[in-house]
Amino acid sequence: MGTNFFTNEKENTLLEKIEGVFKYKKVHFFDALVGYFRASGYFRIRKFIQQTPHIRILVGINVDKLTYQANQQGLLFNPNSEQSQEEFFNDIKKNIQEAEYDKEVEDGMYQFIEDIVSGRIEMRIHPKQNIHAKIYIFREEVYHPHGYGSVITGSSNLTEAGLEKNFEFNVELRYDDDIQFATETFEKLWAESVAIDITHIEKIKKESYLNTEFTPYEVYLKFLLEYFGKSIDFDPNSVSDLPKGYKKLSYQVDAVNDGYSKMMKHNGFFLSDVVGLGKTIVSA
Template identity: 90%
Template sequence: MSTNFFTNEKDHTLLEKIEGVFKYKQVHFFDALVGYFRASGYFKIHKFIQQTPHIRILVGINVDKLTYQANQQGLLFNPNAEQSQEEFFNEIKNMQEDQCDKEVEDGMCQFIEDIMFGRIIMRIHPKQNIHAKIYIFREEVYHPHGYGSVITGAGNLTEAGLENNFEFNVELRYDDNIKFATETFEKL
């Protein structure tokens, strides 16, 4: 039986679906609207999104401490470059002294760099508790031959949501769905 639904069982995880989209499409724009964002989720997908120049993450309810700290470092980088750079290197030194897992350390460094250089724009929605999960993948130029896709369902951008929890998700590839999801993301 063929279906667009997947539930994080066996070889049908949200993480594998995201990897496949990045592998087989020229994703230029990646937007994620999630209720919960964890650094663990970013660490899982960061190797797939390296070639994507425009990444926006909108969080509706909650982010973890590591993400908040990385975002603060990135936001502080612009006003006083020398001071922020010094603080950044002190934080990296502290991470090394805390003997963080190598994957976590590499992921945090990449996340901070991506925020500092504007490759990732991350926002927390100020007025609503948004619990939706939408992942929008688009090529650079619109064309009517499958220029992107949208994944929606229950999986947050967390390690558990990407592969551990039983989550009901679906991938949609029709242009109208991509357009609707993108327009709604823009409004939020």
């Protein structure tokens, strides 16, 4: 006997379920209610939903975190749209910055930004409830009693991990009553939510690697930051405790500082000049 449950194991993932729904149904309305959203998750499903004219994504925020911050300041937590959006977009920007670089990932990030700005997708944030529910609703344009849609619910958020990497527990429901109940609940939460401010999107583009307006000089500075790390903040001239008779040479101080950093990171390092390097490798 078959089951409607699936757990992201083998080829039975949420990503494949979503692909199958869009492949075999003419989905006109796609609604997603998730506790956590990642841009990298959205672009994984975008190729399946690109023919769907009405796409809405409702995201819950980390109310517990905001409540804690308010309590630390001796305040009662009073959610507002500006605070909710700031929290949401800080998470999105962090997600973009920490994503493993890949051309497909980068293209997907750009597409996500473009889809929001153009109105291709509607996104809202619910600031009042700590939403952990995950609901994906698929409906055809006109209701008919012959399987006009389906609902997937379970533990998967709209993230790359939730779509296929994590062990999740989800179920697909196809009864009309289930679809109607899920849709009515979604509509209620959607009415309580706040629309996102497009200016936040522009801010994300400027403050992340999606910014295409960096000058060559700024790219060069970024290269130095990535290559030298925290050592760029070290001033060799600040060293003043050398033994008597020793000359302070900046390049040597730099070498000592770099060696110390490597030792702290790798628990050891080789110290040698250009001539001695070969002997060091041979002896090792």
